[in-house]
Amino acid sequence: xxxxxxxxxxxxxxxxxxxxxxxxxxxxxxxxxxxxxxxxxxxxxxxxxxxxxxxxxxxxxxxxxxxxxxxxxxxxxxxxxxxxxxxxxxxxxxxxxxxxxxxxxxxxxxxxxxxxxxxxxxxxxxxxxxxxxxxxxxxxxxxxxxxxxxxxxxxxxxxxxxxxxxxxxxxxxxxxxxxxxxxxxxxxxxxxxxxxxxxxxxxxxx
Amino acid sequence: xxxxxxxxxxxxxxxxxxxxxxxxxxxxxxxxxxxxxxxxxxxxxxxxxxxxxxxxxxxxxxxxxxxxxxxxxxxxxxxxxxxxxxxxxxxxxxxxxxxxxxxxxxxxxx
Numbered sequence: 649x650x651x652x653x654x655x656x657x658x659x660x661x662x663x664x665x666x667x668x669x670x671x672x673x674x675x676x677x678x679x680x681x682x683x684x685x686x687x688x689x690x691x692x693x694x695x696x697x698x699x700x701x702x703x704x705x706x707x708x709x710x711x712x713x714x715x716x717x718x719x720x721x722x723x724x725x726x727x728x729x730x731x732x733x734x735x736x737x738x739x740x741x742x743x744x745x746x747x748x749x750x751x752x753x754x755x756x757x758x759x760x761x762x763x764x765x766x767x768x769x770x771x772x773x774x775x776x777x778x779x780x781x782x783x784x785x786x787x788x789x790x791x792x793x794x795x796x797x798x799x800x801x802x803x804x805x806x807x808x809x810x811x812x813x814x815x816x817x818x819x820x821x822x823x824x825x826x827x828x829x830x831x832x833x834x835x836x837x838x839x840x841x842x843x844x845x846x847x848x849x850x851x852x853x854x
Numbered sequence: 855x856x857x858x859x860x861x862x863x864x865x866x867x868x869x870x871x872x873x874x875x876x877x878x879x880x881x882x883x884x885x886x887x888x889x890x891x892x893x894x895x896x897x898x899x900x901x902x903x904x905x906x907x908x909x910x911x912x913x914x915x916x917x918x919x920x921x922x923x924x925x926x927x928x929x930x931x932x933x934x935x936x937x938x939x940x941x942x943x944x945x946x947x948x949x950x951x952x953x954x955x956x957x958x959x960x961x962x963x964x
Contacts, residue, residue, distance in 0.1 A: 701901065717904050720881040720926055765900070778899035779867055786901075854865055 651676065651688045658831055660730050660762065661700050661790065668698035668764065678766065683729055683759070697767050697774045702790045704730070704761035711760060723767045727760035780850040784843060791839035798832035801825050864942050867898060871906045871916075872931060872939050878919040880926040881907070910935070 657663040668678060676688040677696050703711060715725045767774050777783045805825045810818045864872075874887040885903060888896050898906070907929065910916040915935035919928040931939070 714904060717881055717927075718900055721885065721900050721903075722882070723900055773897055775897075775899040776901040778897065778902045779865065781865065782899075782902050782905055 649690055650679070651690075653686045653688065654684055655686060656684075659835060661702060664728075664762075664764075665698060665700040668700070672696045672698060672769075678726070678764065681726055681728055681764065694769055697769045699765045699774060699776055700728075701763040701765060701776050702761070702786070702793075703763045704757065704793065705789060706757065708757055708760070711757065711763075715763075718765065721767075723765050726764040726766070728762040728764050729759040730761040780846050780854055784846050784850070787839050787843045787846070791836055791843065794832045794839065795836045798829055798836055801829040801832060805829055861945070862941065863945060864938070866896065867902060867906050868910070869939070869942055870896060870898075871903070871910060872935055875916050875929045875931045875935075878928045878930045880928045882926070884929075 655667065657667070671678070671688060672691075673694050675691055675693040675695070677691040678686060678698070679689045680687045703714075706714065711727065718725050765774075765776070777786055805822060808825070810821060812818050812821065870888045870891070871884060873891070874884040879887065881903065884907075885898055888898060907916070911918070911929075913934075914932060915938055916929045916931050919930040
């Protein structure tokens with residue numbers, strides 16, 4: 649029996665991962681996903697585990713290579729967009745890609761910025777990176793993406809020009825932009841903290 | 855994946871992956887090998903393993919093995935890779951002798 653769920657996440661990496669694992673614990677396995685919804689199928693409780701990996705800097709070819717490699721490890725990878733793509737007029741602004749303000753034709757990828765990784769729960773730990781030397785650059789990548797997005801939205805907030813019919817609409821737009829600025833800034837801060845903790849740890853252990 | 859420029863030490867992951875491909879081995883086999891050899895202490899993450907294999911390929915310490923189109927892509931250590939492992943083995947042996955002696959003497963005085 650399939651179950652379709654609409655869901656949006658403030659933190660698309662940690663929040664989404666936590667939610668998918670909660671659903672899996674309840675006996676719901678993610679079968680497919682699109683931009684806005686998730687389709688689950690019933691399974692044994694806790695039969696599967698999920699991780700969400702940030703992969704915005706991987707080209708389509710690199711993604712394919714990586715997904716094939718993961719298959720060998722019995723890990724299923726589903727591509728997922730990061731929900732923060734906005735169109736301003738004719739220019740498609742892709743936020744949180746390899747560079748913050750990029751046009752659609754740049755390297756990296758669109759709408760596959762995240763990978764949802766699924767593995768059968770075999771009681772063993774399921775981590776993407778286990779070396780501090782890998783985790784630090786990985787977290788840096790994520791932090792930098794969210795940081796440039798935060799800057800972008802802060803700039804928009806104070807220096808953006810709004811070509812809108814009336815003041816109320818402009819105010820609503822500004823509120824959304826302000827909210828996103830705060831959200832991206834806090835996620836940036838979260839990753840700064842994680843990087844700092846890892847750096848400390850890497851001084852004595854690897 | 856770093857080498858300590860001062861001491862030439864390999865990271866544990868690097869060393870273990872090199873050991874796992876003395877015979878042709880694929881991703882899953884490499885993970886199993888490492889887990890068994892370390893009695894479950896080291897379970898490499900998928901991303902870490904992927905990065906490690908790519909780095910070792912870049913350095914020429916391992917090579918893809920066999921041209922089969924099957925799903926499981928295999929790897930094998932090169933002569934250069936074996937040299938690196940031998941150097942590391944010598945380093946570890948010296949370190950082990952040094953540490954054993956000190957610890958034994960330490961216990962004697964205590």
